[in-house]
Amino acid sequence: xxxxxxxxxxxxxxxxxxxxxxxxxxxxxxxxxxxxxxxxxxxxxxxxxxxxxxxxxxxxxxxxxxxxxxxxxxxxxxxxxxxxxxxxxxxxxxxxxxxxxxxxxxxxxxxxxxxxxxxxxxxxxxxxxxxxxxxxxxxxxxxxxxxxxxxxxxxxxxxxxxxxxxxxxxxxxxxxxxxxxxxxxxxxxxxxxxxxxxxxxxxxxxxxxxxxxxxxxxxxxxxxxxxxxxxx
Numbered sequence: 001x002x003x004x005x006x007x008x009x010x011x012x013x014x015x016x017x018x019x020x021x022x023x024x025x026x027x028x029x030x031x032x033x034x035x036x037x038x039x040x041x042x043x044x045x046x047x048x049x050x051x052x053x054x055x056x057x058x059x060x061x062x063x064x065x066x067x068x069x070x071x072x073x074x075x076x077x078x079x080x081x082x083x084x085x086x087x088x089x090x091x092x093x094x095x096x097x098x099x100x101x102x103x104x105x106x107x108x109x110x111x112x113x114x115x116x117x118x119x120x121x122x123x124x125x126x127x128x129x130x131x132x133x134x135x136x137x138x139x140x141x142x143x144x145x146x147x148x149x150x151x152x153x154x155x156x157x158x159x160x161x162x163x164x165x166x167x168x169x170x171x172x173x174x175x176x177x178x179x180x181x182x183x184x185x186x187x188x189x190x191x192x193x194x195x196x197x198x199x200x201x202x203x204x205x206x207x208x209x210x211x212x213x214x215x216x217x218x219x220x221x222x223x224x225x226x227x228x229x230x231x232x
Contacts, residue, residue, distance in 0.1 A: 008201055009035035009058060009169065014067030015224075016053055027053050028064070029224030040195040040202045042215035044230075049221045051205040052173055058203065059092045059171045060084050072168050089117040093162035097174035099154045101146040101161075108133065108142040111160045118165065132160040135198070136190055152183030159190060163200070170194065172204040176211050188214045 011033040018025045027050040035041055043051050056062040057069060060076050069077045072091055079087055093114075101110045108129050115125040133139050136156040146154055155175060162170055172191065176184035192214050194200040204215060212218050220230045 006036045007034050008037040008039075008072060009033065009203075010068075010070040011054075011058065012068045012070075014054075014057065014064045014069060016050065016057065016062075017065045026224060028057075030067070031224065031226055033219070033226060035201065035203065037201055038195070038199050040192070040214070040216045041204070042212035042218045043203060043205045043221060044207070044209075044212055044218060045221035047207075050224060051221050054221065055171050055173055055203060055205050058169070059094065060088045085117075089114065089165065091168040093165065093167035093170040095155075095158050095162045095170065095172040095175045097177040099146070099151075099158045099178075101154055101157060103146050106143050106145055107138060107149065107157045107160075110146070110157055111164050114161060114165050128164050129160075132164040133157075135163065135194070136160045150183065151179050152186050155179060155183070155187050156190060159187070159194075163194065163198075168201065170200050170202045172202060174205055174207065176206070176208060181210075184208075184211065 011031060014028055014031045015026070016028040018027060031054070043054065045051050053062065057064050058071065060079070064077055067077070068075060074087065076084065076087060111129045111132055112125055115128055120128065130139065133142050136159050138153060138156055138160065141149060141153060149157065175191070176187050179187060188211055191202060191204065195202050204211070206212050219226050219228065
């Protein structure tokens with residue numbers, strides 16, 4: 001459930017510091033962000049600016065050094081261990097730059113992986129997988145292995161895996177970064193359709209202005225802070 005004004009993600013005064021020996025590296029600095037349900041946000045910024053760190057904190061894959069993170073009305077920074085893993089399984093879909101498909105599994109088995117963390121029966125999992133592959137237009141490739149698929153098809157399998165649990169939030173880290181322009185545009189078309197037609201809330205980290213232009217809102221991260229425009 002989003003809150004009364006439709007805010008699905010709320011990041012408040014979040015900081016993240018990493019230690020490298022005796023040195024402290026401040027990646028995020030008192031950052032605030034709110035995201036409405038059904039929004040498609042592109043998060044841009046130079047390499048090392050903390051984009052993926054912020055994405056991981058929102059997805060419960062990392063924890064902030066300070067601050068509060070609420071997703072779907074729940075303070076995820078207060079969760080730990082098994083509860084956080086269960087929360088991710090219910091609410092978060094992930095799409096990676098390099099697909100992260102297991103080469104020994106077929107497309108349908110790769111897509112099924114997140115469902116193995118749920119209590120669905122084998123028959124129910126099969127229906128969910130078939131639906132996800134149909135959404136990304138790959139029903140006819142369900143028995144194929146990653147080596148038999150193009151880069152664009154592999155990423156579409158990755159997106160199917162990301163949406164198979166019907167997540168609250170789809171987090172995409174450079175989803176077109178390893179694709180040629182044509183395949184990248186097909187993936188962006190698919191993400192746009194998931195947002196518009198299926199109501200998916202999406203945060204996409206990207207270096208590519210062409211990809212970012214597909215989002216409904218763009219924010220720039222640099223020096224630990226967010227802004228509406230690139231920081232000079």
